[in-house]
Structures are given as C-alpha cells and as structure tokens.
Amino acid sequence: MDKSAEAFVIDDQExxxxxxxxxxxxxxxxxxxxxxxxxDKCWIYAGHESEVAHAGDxxxxxxxxxxxxxxxxxDGKVRVLLNTCTHxxxxxxxxxxxxxxxxxxxxxxxxxxxxxxxIGVPGEDAYSPAFKRDEFALAQPAQVDNYRGFIFxxxxxxxxxxxxxxxxAKEYLDLVADQSELGMKVVAGVQAYSxxxxxxxxxxxxxxxxxxxxxxxxxxxxxxxIGVEMRGNNLGAPxxxxxxxxxxxxxxxxxxxxxxxxxxxxxxxxxxxxxxxFEQMRRRFDERFGADRAYRICETSRNLGIFxxxxxxxxxxxxxxxxxxxxxxxxxxxxxxxxxxDESAEDSALRLDNFLTFLGPGGFATxxxxxxxxxxxxxxxxxxxxxxxxxxxxxxxPPALTDELQMRAFWRRWNQLxxxxxxxxxxxxx
Numbered sequence: 001m002d003k004s005a006e007a008f009v010i011d012d013q014e015x016x017x018x019x020x021x022x023x024x025x026x027x028x029x030x031x032x033x034x035x036x037x038x039x040d041k042c043w044i045y046a047g048h049e050s051e052v053a054h055a056g057d058x059x060x061x062x063x064x065x066x067x068x069x070x071x072x073x074x075d076g077k078v079r080v081l082l083n084t085c086t087h088x089x090x091x092x093x094x095x096x097x098x099x100x101x102x103x104x105x106x107x108x109x110x111x112x113x114x115x116x117x118x119i120g121v122p123g124e125d126a127y128s129p130a131f132k133r134d135e136f137a138l139a140q141p142a143q144v145d146n147y148r149g150f151i152f153x154x155x156x157x158x159x160x161x162x163x164x165x166x167x168x169a170k171e172y173l174d175l176v177a178d179q180s181e182l183g184m185k186v187v188a189g190v191q192a193y194s195x196x197x198x199x200x201x202x203x204x205x206x207x208x209x210x211x212x213x214x215x216x217x218x219x220x221x222x223x224x225x226i227g228v229e230m231r232g233n234n235l236g237a238p239x240x241x242x243x244x245x246x247x248x249x250x251x252x253x254x255x256x257x258x259x260x261x262x263x264x265x266x267x268x269x270x271x272x273x274x275x276x277x278f279e280q281m282r283r284r285f286d287e288r289f290g291a292d293r294a295y296r297i298c299e300t301s302r303n304l305g306i307f308x309x310x311x312x313x314x315x316x317x318x319x320x321x322x323x324x325x326x327x328x329x330x331x332x333x334x335x336x337x338x339x340x341x342d343e344s345a346e347d348s349a350l351r352l353d354n355f356l357t358f359l360g361p362g363g364f365a366t367x368x369x370x371x372x373x374x375x376x377x378x379x380x381x382x383x384x385x386x387x388x389x390x391x392x393x394x395x396x397x398p399p400a401l402t403d404e405l406q407m408r409a410f411w412r413r414w415n416q417l418x419x420x421x422x423x424x425x426x427x428x429x430x
Contacts, residue, residue, distance in 0.1 A: 210404070
C-alpha cells in the first residue's frame with residue numbers, strides 16, 4: 001500500500017472535489033510523521049500571560065506532548081521551561097499551578113530559580129572544575145513569543161517569526177484582545193477531558209457550521225425556550241457572515257449569532273434589569289473603535305482555528321481549546337475560559353454560565369461533539385470506505401457558513417508540511 005503523504009489528500013480544484021484518506025485518522029505511522037513534521041515545526045500555543053500574573057507564578061502542563069512550565073521569573077519575564085531536570089531527567093515541577101521561588105528536583109535535589117537557572121547542587125564539591133552551573137539551566141524551546149497575551153512556542157529555530165506565522169489570524173486575535181481596555185485574563189481552572197478519536201476530527205468539528213443544527217438541536221431548543229429570538233438558520237444573519245482562509249492553515253467563521261454575548265450584546269434572557277448596562281458598555285465600544293469595529297467585537301461570533309491545534313471560539317463566551325494526540329485514535333483536550341480583566345462579578349457569572357451551558361464537558365455541545373467524533377472513529381474501522389469528503393461549497397463564492405473552506409485550509413497546510421520533508425529527501429537522493 002502506498003504510504004506517501006500525497007496519498008492522503010485529493011484536491012481537484014477544477015472539478016471541485018476534496019477528499020481525505022481515512023488512514024490519516026487511523027495510521028500510527030501517519031501520527032509519528034505529524035509529530036515530526038507538524039508539532040515539532042509549527043508554533044504551538046503554550047498559555048496566556050495572565051495565568052502567571054505575578055513574579056513566581058507558574059503553570060505546569062503538557063504542550064505538544066512535552067511537560068513544560070509556564071513561569072514568570074523574579075525579573076518579571078514570562079518563560080516556558082522544559083520540565084525535566086538537567087541532571088537525570090525527573091520532573092522538577094509536579095504541581096499544576098502555584099507560586100514558588102524555586103523548582104527542586106525530588107530525585108537528587110538539584111534546585112532551579114524561577115528563571116530556570118541552576119542555583120543549588122547538593123555536594124557540588126564532588127564535581128571537577130569543569131562542572132559549570134550555567135550549562136545546566138532548565139532548557140527552553142528554540143523560540144518563545146507572545147502576541148496580545150497569547151504565548152506560543154516553537155521547537156524549530158529556523159521557523160518563521162510568530163508574527164508572520166499567525167498571518168491573517170492576528171486580526172481575529174485582536175478582536176478578542178480588544179474586548180477589554182485592561183487586558184484579558186484566563187479564568188482560574190481548566191476543563192480537561194479526552195476523546196477516543198483522532199485529533200484532526202476535533203479541528204474539523206471546532207469550526208464546522210454544517211453540523212450545528214443536526215448535532216446541537218437541544219441547545220437551539222433551549223435558546224428558544226428561554227426567549228432567545230432565533231434568526232435565519234440560527235447560526236447567522238445576512239448582515240455579517242464570513243468564512244476566511246487566513247493563511248498558514250488558519251481559518252475562521254465569523255457570523256452574527258442568535259445568542260447574546262457578555263461583552264455588549266444583550267438578549268432578553270440576560271434580564272431586563274441588565275439592558276441599560278449592556279447599552280452603556282456598547283456605547284463605550286463605539287467611542288473606542290467606531291461603529292463598524294465595535295459591531296464586530298460586540299455582536300459577531302467567531303470560531304477561529306490556528307494551525308495546528310489551537311481553537312478560540314469567541315461565541316456566547318470565549319474558550320481557548322487545545323488538543324494533542326496520545327494515539328491515532330485518542331486525544332487529550334484542555335479548555336480555558338477567557339474574560340476581560342475588568343469584568344464585573346455579575347457579567348462574569350453570566351459569562352461562565354454561558355461557557356458551561358454550551359461549551360463545558362457536561363454542557364449542551366461538547367458531549368454531542370465528542371460522541372460524533374468517537375462515532376466517526378469507530379466508523380473508520382470499515383476500511384473498505386477509504387475517503388472522507390470535504391468538498392462542500394468548493395465552487396461557491398462567497399462560501400457559506402455551512403461550507404468547508406476552513407477545513408480545506410487546514411488540510412492543505414497539513415498535506416504541505418507532511419510532504420515537504422519527503423520531497424526534500426527525494427531531492428537529496430536524486
């Protein structure tokens with residue numbers, strides 16, 4: 001059987017046919033190549049600067065399959081440190097979060113400060129003069145950078161800058177970051193869950209407008225029951241609908257939604273007593289940004305995918321979602337709520353209720369989505385059906401929210417990165 005990357009994607013733009021071989025979701029060899037060609041080469045989201053607001057604050061988590069520490073040093077600088085002792089390799093931080101002046105390995109008690117520098121070695125006099133502490137600082141990824149508070153890492157020193165990598169996605173990160181004059185913050189706590197499905201199925205699902213009505217009927221019924229006026233196809237209204245390929249595999253859906261937004265888009269379910277408050281907030285946005293941009297920030301929702309595994313769904317609340325493959329048919333997912341730093345307690349309660357009601361692991365949407373992804377994975381056992389179709393709207397301009405341009409943007413970049421090393425090897429061999 002042909003195992004080349006070219007065999008995974010059919011992209012016939014003239015005919016309007018786009019298909020993905022289902023081995024991309026089941027093949028362990030494909031996953032190993034993804035780890036080398038995608039996760040080791042692309043910029044990967046590591047965290048938000050608000051999660052380590054003060055000197056000594058840290059968060060430990062797995063990023064791209066590696067244990068890391070997001071830490072703010074005593075010099076105020078945010079760093080990403082690889083969570084492995086430079087002596088024998090044990091984790092130097094075993095707590096999920098907290099504040100500490102040092103990280104100490106529990107194996108031999110080598111100790112590092114909040115900048116990652118080695119500051120303590122028991123029995124250091126046993127080493128020769130060739131031993132230098134500064135050679136044993138905690139390692140860091142080849143590149144670390146920050147865009148509007150979102151911190152990314154890259155293991156490839158030769159990769160393009162984060163600014164260039166984000167391409168058109170920066171516009172949509174700006175729409176998120178501009179929701180507060182004081183900046184945005186990740187709300188304490190994380191939703192951690194898993195799915196017995198390939199990670200790329202969640203990429204597709206996270207900005208798939210086509211599945212909304214069939215899969216999430218319960219949620220739209222709930223909105224109607226609490227008095228939300230349903231418009232058009234429930235996902236959007238004609239004033240603002242955009243599906244955009246943002247470059248480098250990133251893409252976005254942007255639309256006017258039926259649900260309210262805690263920023264400054266009031267709906268009756270928020271309560272009449274809050275209407276004046278929302279109108280006042282909206283006037284401030286109009287003054288800061290002008291009517292057109294204020295409308296986009298306050299009234300439009302966006303499902304943003306940043307290649308390969310970051311999704312920011314700025315809808316009835318804002319969720320930051322990352323996921324990483326443990327196996328070809330199993331992924332681990334983490335999600336955080338993002339909110340304005342200056343949000344009132346009442347607005348925050350409304351936001352978190354929206355967040356949990358739809359996006360939480362026990363909400364209306366996420367269990368539905370996980371079941372569908374796992375159902376797809378089970379269906380892939382029928383190897384006689386070799387291809388999945390992602391052609392919807394390929395000949396339509398402009399694309400509709402229920403089309404699949406955004407998925408094709410992801411898959412084209414995926415295919416390019418998977419093929420390039422193979423092509424380079426072939427050129428060297430020629």
